[in-house]
Amino acid sequence: MTGLVLKDIRKSYGQVKVLHGINLTIDQGEFIVFVGPSGCGKSTLLRMIAGLEDVTSGELIIDGHVVNNVPPSKRGIAMVFQSYALYPHMTVYDNMAFGMRIAGESKEEIDRRVKSAADMLQLTPYLDRLPKALSGGQRQRVAIGRAICRDPKVFLFDEPLSNLDAALRVATRIQIAKLNESMPDTTMIYVTHDQVEAMTLADRIVVLSAGKIEQVGPPLELYERPANLFVARFIGSPAMNIMPATIASAGNPTTLKLMDGTSLRVDIETPAGDVGKAASFGVRPEDLAIATDDEFLFEGTVNIVEALGEVTLVYVDGPVEEEPITVKLQGTVDVKRGEKLRFSADRSRLHLFDETGHTYRK
Amino acid sequence: MTGLVLKDIRKSYGQVKVLHGINLTIDQGEFIVFVGPSGCGKSTLLRMIAGLEDVTSGELIIDGHVVNNVPPSKRGIAMVFQSYALYPHMTVYDNMAFGMRIAGESKEEIDRRVKSAADMLQLTPYLDRLPKALSGGQRQRVAIGRAICRDPKVFLFDEPLSNLDAALRVATRIQIAKLNESMPDTTMIYVTHDQVEAMTLADRIVVLSAGKIEQVGPPLELYERPANLFVARFIGSPAMNIMPATIASAGNPTTLKLMDGTSLRVDIETPAGDVGKAASFGVRPEDLAIATDDEFLFEGTVNIVEALGEVTLVYVDGPVEEEPITVKLQGTVDVKRGEKLRFSADRSRLHLFDETGHTYRK
Amino acid sequence: ADLKFKPGEDAKFNWASLDSFKKTHDLKGQTLSIFGPWLGPDRDLVLSVLAYFEDATGAKVEYAGSDSFEQQIVIDTQAGSAANIAVFPQPGLAADLAAKGFLTPLKPATAEWLKDNYAAGQSWVDLGSYKGKDGKTAFFGFPYKADLKSLVWYVPENFADAGYEVPETMEDLKALTEKIVADGGTPWCIGLGSGAATGWPATDWVEDMMLRTASPETYDKWVSNEIPFNDPAVIGAIDEFGWFAKNDKFVDGGVAGVASTDFRDSPKGLFTSPPKCYMHKMASFIPSFFPEGKKLGVDADFFYFPAYEGKDLGKPVLGAGTLFGITKDSPAAEAFIEFLQTPIAHEIWMAQSGFLTPYKGANPETYANEALRKQGAILTSATTFRFDGSDLMPGKIGAGAFWTGMVDYVGGKSAAEVTAEIQKSWDALK
Amino acid sequence: MHKSSARSPLTWFVHISVAFLVILWTLPTAGLFITAIRDKDQIVASGWWTALSTSTQNIIYRAPAAEAQVERDGAFVIAGNVLEGGKGGVSAFGTSIREPTAYVPGQAVDAGDGTKLTVEENGDFRIESPVRFENKRGIRIFYTAEIPPRFTLDNYRTVLTAEGIGQSFLNSLTVAIPSTIIPILVAAFAAYALAWMKFPGRSLLLAVIVGLLVVPLQMSLIPLLQMYNKIGAFFGVPAKTYLGIWLAHMGFGLPLAIYLLRNYIAGLPREIMESARVDGANDFTIFVRIVLPLSYPALASFSIFQFLWTWNDLLVATVFLGNSEETIVLTGRLRELLGSRGGNWEILTASAFVTIIVPLAVFFALQRYLVRGLLAGSVKGG
Amino acid sequence: MEQLLFALLTIVLGVVGAIAYFYGSNLLLDRIFPANVPDHARASQNLRRAALIRPWLFLTPALLSLGIYLVYPVFSSLAYSLFDRSGTHFVGLANYRWMFFDSEFRESIFNNMLWLIVVPAASTLFGLIIAALTDRIWWGNIAKSLIFMPMAISFVGASVIWKFVYDYRDAASEQIGLLNAIVVALGGEPQIWIAMPFWNNFFLMVILVWIQTGFAMVLLSAALRGIPEETIEAAVIDGANPWQIFMKIKVPQIWGTIAVVWTTITILVLKVFDIVLAMTNGQWDTQVLANLMFDWMFRGGGDFGRGAAIAIVIMVLVVPIMIWNIRNARREMEGR
Ligand SMILES: Nc1ncnc2c1ncn2[C@@H]1O[C@H](COP(=O)(O)OP(=O)(O)OP(=O)(O)O)[C@@H](O)[C@H]1O
Ligand SMILES: Nc1ncnc2c1ncn2[C@@H]1O[C@H](COP(=O)(O)OP(=O)(O)OP(=O)(O)O)[C@@H](O)[C@H]1O
Ligand SMILES: [Mg+2]
Numbered sequence A, B: 001m002t003g004l005v006l007k008d009i010r011k012s013y014g015q016v017k018v019l020h021g022i023n024l025t026i027d028q029g030e031f032i033v034f035v036g037p038s039g040c041g042k043s044t045l046l047r048m049i050a051g052l053e054d055v056t057s058g059e060l061i062i063d064g065h066v067v068n069n070v071p072p073s074k075r076g077i078a079m080v081f082q083s084y085a086l087y088p089h090m091t092v093y094d095n096m097a098f099g100m101r102i103a104g105e106s107k108e109e110i111d112r113r114v115k116s117a118a119d120m121l122q123l124t125p126y127l128d129r130l131p132k133a134l135s136g137g138q139r140q141r142v143a144i145g146r147a148i149c150r151d152p153k154v155f156l157f158d159e160p161l162s163n164l165d166a167a168l169r170v171a172t173r174i175q176i177a178k179l180n181e182s183m184p185d186t187t188m189i190y191v192t193h194d195q196v197e198a199m200t201l202a203d204r205i206v207v208l209s210a211g212k213i214e215q216v217g218p219p220l221e222l223y224e225r226p227a228n229l230f231v232a233r234f235i236g237s238p239a240m241n242i243m244p245a246t247i248a249s250a251g252n253p254t255t256l257k258l259m260d261g262t263s264l265r266v267d268i269e270t271p272a273g274d275v276g277k278a279a280s281f282g283v284r285p286e287d288l289a290i291a292t293d294d295e296f297l298f299e300g301t302v303n304i305v306e307a308l309g310e311v312t313l314v315y316v317d318g319p320v321e322e323e324p325i326t327v328k329l330q331g332t333v334d335v336k337r338g339e340k341l342r343f344s345a346d347r348s349r350l351h352l353f354d355e356t357g358h359t360y361r362k
Numbered sequence C: 001a002d003l004k005f006k007p008g009e010d011a012k013f014n015w016a017s018l019d020s021f022k023k024t025h026d027l028k029g030q031t032l033s034i035f036g037p038w039l040g041p042d043r044d045l046v047l048s049v050l051a052y053f054e055d056a057t058g059a060k061v062e063y064a065g066s067d068s069f070e071q072q073i074v075i076d077t078q079a080g081s082a083a084n085i086a087v088f089p090q091p092g093l094a095a096d097l098a099a100k101g102f103l104t105p106l107k108p109a110t111a112e113w114l115k116d117n118y119a120a121g122q123s124w125v126d127l128g129s130y131k132g133k134d135g136k137t138a139f140f141g142f143p144y145k146a147d148l149k150s151l152v153w154y155v156p157e158n159f160a161d162a163g164y165e166v167p168e169t170m171e172d173l174k175a176l177t178e179k180i181v182a183d184g185g186t187p188w189c190i191g192l193g194s195g196a197a198t199g200w201p202a203t204d205w206v207e208d209m210m211l212r213t214a215s216p217e218t219y220d221k222w223v224s225n226e227i228p229f230n231d232p233a234v235i236g237a238i239d240e241f242g243w244f245a246k247n248d249k250f251v252d253g254g255v256a257g258v259a260s261t262d263f264r265d266s267p268k269g270l271f272t273s274p275p276k277c278y279m280h281k282m283a284s285f286i287p288s289f290f291p292e293g294k295k296l297g298v299d300a301d302f303f304y305f306p307a308y309e310g311k312d313l314g315k316p317v318l319g320a321g322t323l324f325g326i327t328k329d330s331p332a333a334e335a336f337i338e339f340l341q342t343p344i345a346h347e348i349w350m351a352q353s354g355f356l357t358p359y360k361g362a363n364p365e366t367y368a369n370e371a372l373r374k375q376g377a378i379l380t381s382a383t384t385f386r387f388d389g390s391d392l393m394p395g396k397i398g399a400g401a402f403w404t405g406m407v408d409y410v411g412g413k414s415a416a417e418v419t420a421e422i423q424k425s426w427d428a429l430k
Numbered sequence D: 001m002h003k004s005s006a007r008s009p010l011t012w013f014v015h016i017s018v019a020f021l022v023i024l025w026t027l028p029t030a031g032l033f034i035t036a037i038r039d040k041d042q043i044v045a046s047g048w049w050t051a052l053s054t055s056t057q058n059i060i061y062r063a064p065a066a067e068a069q070v071e072r073d074g075a076f077v078i079a080g081n082v083l084e085g086g087k088g089g090v091s092a093f094g095t096s097i098r099e100p101t102a103y104v105p106g107q108a109v110d111a112g113d114g115t116k117l118t119v120e121e122n123g124d125f126r127i128e129s130p131v132r133f134e135n136k137r138g139i140r141i142f143y144t145a146e147i148p149p150r151f152t153l154d155n156y157r158t159v160l161t162a163e164g165i166g167q168s169f170l171n172s173l174t175v176a177i178p179s180t181i182i183p184i185l186v187a188a189f190a191a192y193a194l195a196w197m198k199f200p201g202r203s204l205l206l207a208v209i210v211g212l213l214v215v216p217l218q219m220s221l222i223p224l225l226q227m228y229n230k231i232g233a234f235f236g237v238p239a240k241t242y243l244g245i246w247l248a249h250m251g252f253g254l255p256l257a258i259y260l261l262r263n264y265i266a267g268l269p270r271e272i273m274e275s276a277r278v279d280g281a282n283d284f285t286i287f288v289r290i291v292l293p294l295s296y297p298a299l300a301s302f303s304i305f306q307f308l309w310t311w312n313d314l315l316v317a318t319v320f321l322g323n324s325e326e327t328i329v330l331t332g333r334l335r336e337l338l339g340s341r342g343g344n345w346e347i348l349t350a351s352a353f354v355t356i357i358v359p360l361a362v363f364f365a366l367q368r369y370l371v372r373g374l375l376a377g378s379v380k381g382g
Numbered sequence E: 001m002e003q004l005l006f007a008l009l010t011i012v013l014g015v016v017g018a019i020a021y022f023y024g025s026n027l028l029l030d031r032i033f034p035a036n037v038p039d040h041a042r043a044s045q046n047l048r049r050a051a052l053i054r055p056w057l058f059l060t061p062a063l064l065s066l067g068i069y070l071v072y073p074v075f076s077s078l079a080y081s082l083f084d085r086s087g088t089h090f091v092g093l094a095n096y097r098w099m100f101f102d103s104e105f106r107e108s109i110f111n112n113m114l115w116l117i118v119v120p121a122a123s124t125l126f127g128l129i130i131a132a133l134t135d136r137i138w139w140g141n142i143a144k145s146l147i148f149m150p151m152a153i154s155f156v157g158a159s160v161i162w163k164f165v166y167d168y169r170d171a172a173s174e175q176i177g178l179l180n181a182i183v184v185a186l187g188g189e190p191q192i193w194i195a196m197p198f199w200n201n202f203f204l205m206v207i208l209v210w211i212q213t214g215f216a217m218v219l220l221s222a223a224l225r226g227i228p229e230e231t232i233e234a235a236v237i238d239g240a241n242p243w244q245i246f247m248k249i250k251v252p253q254i255w256g257t258i259a260v261v262w263t264t265i266t267i268l269v270l271k272v273f274d275i276v277l278a279m280t281n282g283q284w285d286t287q288v289l290a291n292l293m294f295d296w297m298f299r300g301g302g303d304f305g306r307g308a309a310i311a312i313v314i315m316v317l318v319v320p321i322m323i324w325n326i327r328n329a330r331r332e333m334e335g336r
């Protein structure tokens, strides 16, 4: 059963087009994460689903009904805002009960639902407090609690954790994961620009860029088989190393020629007609290792070394002049600036993109 | 030559004591990072060095001179604020030139220094713009440029990157690293609560907690040999797993008894008198691996699995009831919820803390 | 309401007139609203008279007073929310409103009655007659309560101490003025200040001087602008005033003080020790502003502002009166105008303070004190009687340009200059 | 702020300048307050700033007339005290207005007709005559006295006990309270609509309202009163009613109210509003349950302005409510008092003080909201 | 007691009436278009319809009273200004023509220009100085309250106070006016301040400045507090002294508020006549437009033609300010 369907959704503010035709079907109970660079339209899309922005054109279908003209409160959605958006003059209890009071629920029912949500989010001791007497994490939990109390069909989150500090972020993220589990029938749509959140929470990730969908898929698929250069660069941190190349010979394996003349063989099939065309060759920093045998991918001079304890980041001036190559090495590795090193990578973990940025499928 | 000395620096706001005697010697040209939980006094300390807050007691020595009562502008410092703090009504050029104009520098000198700083930070095209017409990263660069123009002996940064998004943060971080290299005589003090920034930038990290210094040392030392439980927990993400235990037999190796009765041997020396005392046993998530042979550290049931592509985080209900153990496994690992797994760790990478939280030195 | 004097008790009063009025008028249940400029003690006094009307007719009278009467009456009439009766302190204002059609003409019989029963009756009728909206002249304002302006106030004991005599002629007055200066004193207190109306006391001086230097006919022409404001006769009169007011030695506070001293503060100088001045020219109402406890006729007294012996113009008297006009007609309003024609309506106020009447039918014995009676006598026996000219001029002049002009004059401009300006303003109105 | 300069000379300069400005600003009012409690003779004799020092005054005392005489040792004597029991002392006296300070106290002088006058320093005087006094009025004794400062509440008593002042006080409240609350309510609704509701012509409407800030009030009086009269006549009710004046005050106060409140309400966090909308609240509920409580500081601060204006107003009240005994407002009543006692500083000052006192009380009660209220958008989400 | 009850009742009636309108009308709207009907489509349609109507429910009272109390009089004044004093004869632009040749009008325009330059500038400047200084001291709030106090005083009350300050006695007697007392103490001659042509304008302006400074101060002090602290600290580190910080960092950042304060006071200056009326009534060359208008409208029987014509001039004078405000409002609207 489909929970939510977006059919060629477009949005313009006056002359400015923000969304250029979004098509997406979301199953009931799915956890969908929207990611994308700042300004690409994530929030706008979410707010359109919520009914806070008008749909310029296209159809928005929730539970089989076109809801383009249905006001927010009738769409069966709940939303958690980045800035919490708690009612500052109401206690935690009242914040959570507000929606139900408006809907005219009975006192007992309100009490029951608030209490159970508070229980679930460990907010029971704070029910009588005003938001200003809560810490950031607690506030965000209240916002989530308020949404839970609405018992929504679709749960919308707009960067709910971005105002929290690192430790709290991890804790709250886990809480959201649990929430998702405990509400299996509720569709959740989550906007973030935090990689980890997207990867850990999503059933499917939707990568947006400049108002268009770049790729939709489960997290690991996006990580392992990005559909194009944009997704490849966007998913993973530090970002994938991309090097311009030309296709020297097509087929499987394909031979590439890098800028400095180095030749390279990758186990990816390319059509014969593409010989001589420009391509981009990509490899993730964490897939690179210091070559132990003679076979290596490329050679470079170490520029910067960042030892993080767990891993060591090495920035290497490689075959491409301007763009240093990032290498992520496990543990603490003793490399020095200026050292010349050779790096190898598992051949199956290399990526190749055509002229237009599309991935050559393995 | 010492650049900066803090001698028993204390700070109170009225009755509230915020800093309880900070002693620290910083060499000229060193890059020092202050980390610590929110509210521990990092900013306060930095602002005292800058001269924006009075020193309640103690001595602050820059370049051999006590500067407690020297006004900020005479201390030879420059500061970059978290919120950029650009003058909104001045162009980028004027922002950078303001300090020199006040100091009455000649027009040519001002021009020379602004231009060179702008060059260095790739700001030359924006010199005539107002701050509101710049992106976040550009604004932060302007703030840095403004500081550079002051040609300071001590460079202070208060969470300069926390308002930037992930990609920008990485880029600007690298720029700061380069800046540090290009100004070898300038002492830099940097406040952050971002692990990666601290680890990558610092010559030495100062870990603060509740107004006291917990540990000072190079990043890897903090990661590998935390002085106490606090530092152990604070450095590294996800945080080190800590399990309460009792010392069953002292010496080297030490035998521990975990809560569920499991026995455990660690290659750390403990004094004989500590037998029977409580201790905390710690292991970093990234040091754990799925046991391949019979020897294992502990057994647990998988609760949550977060696949990040590059790594997989597994939360395991282990020997201690309430606190799940976090395990970070390289790459994509196929584990399922509810699975029972055994985990092992390199014995040299285990940590042990005494009753009071101090590390038993290896 | 309480009646101040019990009807029938004091034989001085003409209670019969009250009784007969009572018999012919029954206005039970009706309300009569009156709007006037009187506030404070004056308000209490007029209320004491109105009480008899209420008692006699059964009507309810609502009196409202305002110190911004001039503006308020314009707003009210213009907007159609005027009271039944308005009490005009200045005929000019009444004339303006009459011309706009906001006043109801009184019965012709009333004018007849006035002519017969008021001393110098015709001049009172003229005072209340204006052109209506239709351009026809009719009688609109019933004069009630007169003021006498040609008075000079002094402290008899001070005169006695210094050995001064009350002057009988203008020549004597001027000589006395100079003598006082020669004795080291200051003869006059003159204050033109009156907030928004600053300058008006000077107009009284000028009018009095006009009557003493020019014929009454010239005066009338001046008032109606048949001769221009800057006629030599007017300039001469103003300079006569200037002889007194524009001499630093003659006035308390010097010339500079004249325009800025409040007219209400000004008479206090008579009573200080040593006296700031010996004489103060002001209308009959001024004792209200004497320091508390000064008994009229003993602590303070007045003499007639004398005329030139050398000019054969008799003993002219300048006066003023308030006019009652109907701003919203009703039987009660008509009845009230009739009430004002009974002796008792005058006598009640006469018996208290600050009230003069030219009504010959009212018993002078009812005047509360000798001073009032003396003033009443001056009023009823004047050889030449003229009304305050500035009140008769159009409001913009008589209550505007003339005032301002006099302030400017005292401030240093010449009489010729200010009169030319005033004439210009007058021209602009035509 | 840069804290380490806390004890620098600059801080002293700031303290002194602020003190100077505060004194400059309060001095005129202080003069008023002090004058109002001074003895009325002293007000005109010396400046209020000398209120605490002893003043020298020339005073005329009228001795008792003949009936007060007593025969003593063959002489007829009238005695008493020129100071009438008051404090102070006599420094000089005289018998003629021309030389009121001719003699020093204690001297026996000829007071004419063979009578002898002595005035002691403590004010005791004695008039002695060998023959029986016949005069009906006592003679005047001129003396110079050192009068210690005298303070009195009489001036206030005069003003506060003036007839009808209580009624006027109530009238003023009846005018001012609804004239404050109703426009605020109306303006707040309008401000919310202009800030957060979507409808065609919204920005034009706001612009027009801002433009209306500048319409001079006096222009409106006559057309409006005319209209009131017509309406009154049509319904057979009086034209000048409280309802009428409330509405008038509302009309005149609205542009500023809408302007200020809209600025504030527009600054409230959008997410809170949207959150409430998702919760199922309509605009009315949002306004009443969310916006109104959050705008409390702005409402309080505007109500100070509006209250000050309606309480101090005289023009609108005279025109739309009238000056009759039942309806006159406090400012009108005090103007009456001034009009009839124009020259009396003591009444003037005391009554001015009485008009100020209520607005001041309101101001001091609410002033802490003022600064906060005008700080648009000071409420942050959560 | 009875009066008290009556007053209380009236107050309650008025306030409750206003509340009842808003509550009732919205309740009615919700009744007509109920949101809680079972049919989902109907409910959302109802909600949308209600949302179309509701803004007007909110706005109607405000628009009605603005229309009646401000817009309608503007037009009726425009009409009046074309008629003569009787209000019956159409005279075209004669009133305007008269105005241009009237010396008093020219004097008023001149004085008004003085007022327009001096009062807003002085009030804003003092307000700014006080706001800036009081932020730095512990008794700043007390100081602010005292300086705000004149705002609570009616114009009439203020005039009484200042008459007392400007009071004049001749040189021989003791001065009871503060200003003259000071002048005399310094060895000068007492002056009749309000009768010194040209300068007396300034003595009158002082009164309005005295009153309005509190207003400016409140707004500006709020704005000053809104300045990000960090920009100031950055300037401290850059070596700017307090004066430089104030002039180069703070003032430019609150320029918008300064403009608003300036505008508001400018408008007020054009409208205020009470002070001139009470102090001089335009004598000694102190006439201003608002008082001139009042004079013509209500003095001496009233000449509405000329009064209204002057009113129109006042309105025209503020047109530039109005346009500026409308522009601002528009620009701000576009931002949301
Ligand atoms: N009211 C508006 N008028 C005009 N343009 C708008 C409006 N709201 C948003 N935009 C534009 O629409 C685009 C998408 O905005 P949106 O807030 O959806 O971005 P986002 O992906 O959520 O970014 P972020 O990660 O910064 O939240 C942006 O370019 C923004 O400038
Ligand atoms: N002006 C002040 N008055 C009283 N307490 C203050 C003041 N400024 C800071 N503090 C307190 O001092 C402590 C340290 O504050 P500081 O800003 O230095 O923390 P921090 O380590 O920088 O935290 P964060 O990471 O959140 O920036 C906090 O507990 C704070 O509440
Ligand atoms: Mg901090």
Ligand SMILES: [Mg+2]
Pocket: C200, C203, C204, C207, C388, C389, C390, C391
């Ligand atoms: Mg006259």
